[in-house]
Amino acid sequence: xxxxxxxxxxxxxxxxxxSDQVMNTLRQAKMNMAALYWRRASALTLIxxxxxxxxxxxxxxxxxxxxxxxxxxxKHARVKADLHSVxxxxxxxxxxxxxxxxxxxxxxxxxxxxxxxxxxPSGLTTPVAYMATNVFLDPFRQDKATLPERYFRPRYVNxxxxxxxxxxxxLSEKSRAAYAxxxxxxxxxxxxxxxxxxxxxxxxxxxxxxxxxxxxxxxGILVNxxxxxxTRSNGDIVRGQxxxxxxxxxxx
Numbered sequence: 557x558x559x560x561x562x563x564x565x566x567x568x569x570x571x572x573x574x575s576d577q578v579m580n581t582l583r584q585a586k587m588n589m590a591a592l593y594w595r596r597a598s599a600l601t602l603i604x605x606x607x608x609x610x611x612x613x614x615x616x617x618x619x620x621x622x623x624x625x626x627x628x629x630x631k632h633a634r635v636k637a638d639l640h641s642v643x644x645x646x647x648x649x650x651x652x653x654x655x656x657x658x659x660x661x662x663x664x665x666x667x668x669x670x671x672x673x674x675x676x677p678s679g680l681t682t683p684v685a686y687m688a689t690n691v692f693l694d695p696f697r698q699d700k701a702t703l704p705e706r707y708f709r710p711r712y713v714n715x716x717x718x719x720x721x722x723x724x725x726x727l728s729e730k731s732r733a734a735y736a737x738x739x740x741x742x743x744x745x746x747x748x749x750x751x752x753x754x755x756x757x758x759x760x761x762x763x764x765x766x767x768x769x770x771x772x773x774x775x776g777i778l779v780n781x782x783x784x785x786x787t788r789s790n791g792d793i794v795r796g797q798x799x800x801x802x803x804x805x806x807x808x
Contacts, residue, residue: 625787628787628788629783631695631696631752632751632752632783632793634695635695635696635710635793636793636795638692638710639710639747639749639795640795641687642676642687642692642712642747643795643797645680645686646686646712648686649679649680649684649686652684655716656716656717656745656797657676657677657679657680657712657714658677658717659712659714659717659745660672660673660674660717660721660726660727661678661679664678665677666678666682668717668721668726670726672706674712674775675690675709675710675711675712676690676691676692676709676710676712677712678690691708691709692709692710694708694709694710694749694750696749696750696752696753696754697754700754707756710748711746711747711749711756712745712747713745713775714744715735715739715744715746715775716739716744718731718732718735730772731775733776734772734776734777735775737776737777738775738777741777741796741799741802741805742794742797742798742802742805743798743799744797744798745796745797746775746778746795746796747795747796748792748793749792749793751781751789751792751793752781752787752788752789753788753789753791756774756792757774757778776807777805778791778792779791779792779804780792780793780794780802781793781794782804
């Protein structure tokens with residue numbers, strides 16, 4: 557009897573088979589629902605993805621800005637070091653020749669003449685090499701392909717030569733006031749290079765390159781580049797004979 561009942565329980569009837577299929581279907585449905593839930597839980601929604609992209613963009617912008625500012629600071633330090641080297645060469649030249657180099661020279665690059673205005677003369681390199689080259693490339697201008705090569709160089713103004721330049725008609729009387737202001741602010745000479753704006757100037761606000769206005773005013777007071785006004789602010793990097801780190805002088 558007992559054996560008969562056990563066999564009865566093991567018999568697979570159509571009703572029992574259908575019941576097992578239903579249970580298997582329900583079980584599989586539960587598993588599919590669980591898998592779908594976990595896929596949704598682990599995936600990012602569109603809004604979440606946009607937020608991630610925005611955050612990454614901000615971080616990339618900050619990193620780029622920091623990199624560019626670091627480049628500007630490195631170029632600023634390089635220009636100041638170059639101007640210091642030039643000033644040392646100029647002072648050594650004066651000890652040998654009892655005067656500072658000419659600032660307006662002819663085609664020979666050494667003697668006075670209306671060819672190069674306010675650039676370092678080649679007299680600093682030959683016949684005596686007070687420095688290896690008089691062509692120091694301004695790192696803030698050298699990548700401006702539209703400029704002539706000479707404009708890549710720092711500027712040099714010798715204020716003590718104003719009488720001679722007037723006598724040789726290399727300058728007009730209109731430049732006298734600018735030379736007087738420059739002498740008072742910087743000493744016997746002034747060295748300058750462009751700042752991050754890549755421009756020679758700005759100088760005295762009344763200045764203009766039109767009608768030779770630049771040649772009238774450029775030797776005067778420059779706007780000093782000051783990183784505290786912003787890494788990319790306007791102004792030139794300036795060194796004077798009497799003021800290696802000149803403060804901003806008045807235009808009046």
